Amino acid sequence: MKRCECRMRRVIICICFMFLLQNALGVQALTIEKANVPQQLHEMSLEEKIGQMLMIDFNQTVGSGQIGVNDSIIRVIDQIQPGGIIFFKENIQSMEQTKRFTMELQHRNRGIPFLIGVDQEGGEIVNRLPFLTEMPGNMALGASSDLGLTKRVASVLGQELDSLGFNMNFAPVVDMNSNPLNPIVGVRSFGENPYLVAKMSAAFMEGLHEAGIFAVAKHFPGHGDVTVDSHKGLPTVSKSIEQLKKNELIPYRFLIDNGIQSIMTAHIAFPAIEKSIYPASLSHAITTNLLRQSLGFNGVVITDALNMQAVASTFTAADAAISAVNAGADILLMPTEALTVKRALINAVKTEVISEERIDLSVLRILKLKAQLFKEHNTIDVIRSKEHLKVEKEAAEKGITIIKRDETLPIQKNERVAFIDDGSNHQSNKLLTEMLVNAGITVTTEEEAERLIYILHHKKDALLNNNLQKEKKPIIVISTTTPYHYEQWEFVQGFISTFSQSRASIQAVSDYLIGELLATGCLPVSIYDSTGKVIVMSEQECK
Structure with a gap:
């Protein structure tokens, strides 16, 4: 009050x-x-x-x-x-x-x-x-x-x-x-x-x-x-x-x-x-x-x-x-x-x-x-009135796009997850951790986790990418920028694009991970491998 x-x-x-x-x-x-x-x-x-x-x-x-x-x-x-x-x-x-x-x-x-x-x-x-x-x-x-x-x-x-x-x-x-x-x-x-x-x-x-x-x-x-x-x-x-x-x-x-x-x-x-x-x-x-x-x-x-x-x-x-x-x-x-x-x-x-x-x-x-x-x-x-924040929330939710679906989702409350640390100390990691914990999910260390989550901001960490390809635990990658990153992450179990690092977009992806949001976004661009071959076709317009 x-x-x-x-x-x-x-x-x-x-x-x-x-x-x-x-x-x-x-x-x-x-x-x-x-x-x-x-x-x-x-x-x-x-x-x-x-x-x-x-x-x-x-x-x-x-x-x-x-x-x-x-x-x-x-x-x-x-x-x-x-x-x-x-x-x-x-x-x-x-x-x-x-x-x-x-x-x-x-x-x-x-x-x-x-x-x-x-x-x-x-x-x-x-x-x-x-x-x-x-x-x-x-x-x-x-x-x-x-x-x-x-x-x-x-x-x-x-x-x-x-x-x-x-x-x-x-x-x-x-x-x-x-x-x-x-x-x-x-x-x-x-x-x-x-x-x-x-x-x-x-x-x-x-x-x-x-x-x-x-x-x-x-x-x-x-x-x-x-x-x-x-x-x-x-x-x-x-x-x-x-x-x-x-x-x-x-x-x-x-x-x-x-x-x-x-x-x-x-x-x-x-x-x-x-x-x-x-x-x-x-x-x-x-x-x-x-x-x-x-x-x-x-x-x-x-x-x-x-x-x-x-x-x-x-x-x-x-x-x-x-x-x-x-x-x-x-x-x-x-x-x-x-x-x-x-x-x-x-x-x-x-x-x-x-x-x-x-x-x-x-x-x-x-x-x-x-x-x-x-x-x-x-x-x-x-500015940031209740009506405007409703539009912000709707836009963030409707933008969530699944490029590779992990059929084992949603995350269960008795499941232990960990965030992969790439040294960036990015605010998105802190936000999503906070949101999942508030939803009753246990966030722990990589060694103790049953599932790993990586929030991808940039494409350049080749060493991390190579190491994760050897990882036996299921990995979900959340791309908060360009969906073209998927070309280097085909090996993961799930790949999600938010196209945004806003708090509303991170909340929307959190809701998706725990089964409270149905992701309805359609990929508006095609993704190619290093040879120029299409590996994911744009869905153009869809409902």
């Missing part, structure tokens, strides 16, 4: 604080009228229009660890006049601090609201706000094949982001993870089937949109079949346009038909389409000819972060920005040397390297997008 009273008191204090802060800051336009967009564009200077096309981060422009508006941030905003700001974990400490930061920023928006965005895809890989309701991520949702659940998950994320002052989420990931060696997508993908990815992505988009958050589908035209991390170098995909149309482009066409308003272009070379080996983000053939003309997208195109090595290692900040705009991009995300980039773009227009009409097209799209922003926001008491 005391705990509930404390939480209620904290919520009331937070609400009062935000009300007082809004009044202290004064009334500032957080929306613009759609009917006024053409007139507003006409009244803007070239410098203001180009500022609208820049989405900056404070880590680069001011310095790491910015958690509130200060003189340095005010100076950067006044100089660059950006149209948007992206937050990272370094900018986020608590709900109250984050809400205060976004509100203080909007107070300085000069009458045109900022797009304030963040990467909050769900799952652990890209999770900037750890205090939000913890969803298991896209591959767990793909395993569920549940469109309604996916929409509810995105709606929960959207409501909580909205309550903190965000209006854009760089999600969903629309990439089909067709390459098991992909170092950057993996469980961030809904799966390898383009039709499943299309429908799940559209459901996710709808959930965000209904919560007042702009969805950004990424990474066009597809980041799922690469072996190079574009943060570190330029990946190349040697697929023809016809191959892309039969696979990677299917989800994008479906999203465009269903109202996606923003798409992020990838830093990947597609030499069959762009002969100059430019990344898609800087390619007119891909951004304009393919995305806009062939697929008919007329929304806002956002580049992937321009400080990534796929671009930054080859192009100067100014050249990358000019190329991206001429390619057809509307918003340049995280350009290095943002003030230099702004000046270079102004000069490019004055010297007719870029036409002002081209700038106007982008700014018109941006202003039309901003004209849709909600005037009212959720209060922060929606």
